Amino acid sequence: MPVQEAALQSFAVPLQHPPVVVDVGHAVHGLSDREERFLLPELYSLHIYDWAGELKIGDRLHRIRPGDLALVPPGTLEAYRYNGPSQHVFAHVRLPAAGPRREIPSVQSLGPDAPRLRARLVAASTAVDPGHRAAEVWSVLWAAATRPSATDASTERQHPAVLAAVDHIDRHLHATLRVDEVARVALASTSHLNRLFVGAFGISVSRYVRRKRADRARHLLRDTLQPISSVAATVGIPDLQAFNKFCRSQLGAPPRALRSGER
Incomplete structure (x- = not known):
């Protein structure tokens, strides 16, 4: 057609x-x-x-x-x-x-x-x-x-540093994410930001990044046709061997098994 x-x-x-x-x-x-x-x-x-x-x-x-x-x-x-x-x-x-x-x-x-x-x-x-x-x-x-709509965008009742850090992590999930760099963007010390994340999510910044990458990878592998190499790059682990290891450790199965619905 x-x-x-x-x-x-x-x-x-x-x-x-x-x-x-x-x-x-x-x-x-x-x-x-x-x-x-x-x-x-x-x-x-x-x-x-x-x-x-x-x-x-x-x-x-x-x-x-x-x-x-x-x-x-x-x-x-x-x-x-x-x-x-x-x-x-x-x-x-x-x-x-x-x-x-x-x-x-x-x-x-x-x-x-x-x-x-x-x-x-x-x-x-x-x-x-x-x-x-x-x-x-x-x-x-x-x-x-x-449209048009006159309502204002709402604000999340979280610490501004947490909001800034989460936004930065989501925008740069495809890139290398260092905790000290995330803290700099959030205008907080690394230790203070980690305490805020534990209070908001129950985990540290680095664990939040791993969980976010794992959740995004699982979704893209199971629910889309995005190539595995592209999924790996999208979640910041472009090396396929490292991505395979990451999926096994965080999601319990290699990428191809997750894509086929075996896990």
Whole structure:
């Protein structure tokens, strides 16, 4: 079937109940592959982009620009073409199959609303409570369906150093993350930041980074078609032997077993 560029496309999305948020945060692609494909069989994919490139949703080709929002329903193939390292904030969510639906464009420019809605997804990525996380993502979905919206982005009731550190970790999960560097960005000493993380999450900064990488790797291996080499680079362990060892120690199985659903 021929590709249609910049064609109008929308999806009917059930929004009467909050989503179940499977994963939310920052992602960087185009690190090892200039073209990637994703298919989430059971999850909606919500993205707000910081880059320019191309996205094909099904048979429709879209030009992506910074500040664009994309929503892709379950079982729909996403094909990306990057111009280099490309960052976005995202949420992968499960929505109820039944109930009233609202039409949401597959890709839309958020214009001046982009920073506010992007901040909501960032707030969701730092939220500890699952209900808060779902509420932030739900608000972005409703804004996408009913823009413009006049509500203000909410603030997380956490220490500012924790928020800054979590945001930095999520943005740079693909890179080397040293605790002293994270602490510098968070304007805190290493020991103080570790105490704050233990209070907020029950674990140290370094263990939080390992857990975040493990959770992201598990999700990408099980729920997407992203190549294993690209998954490894995305979570900051580009050496495949080291990534294999990491998956075995943190997730109990090698990457290929996790991808095939054996574990």
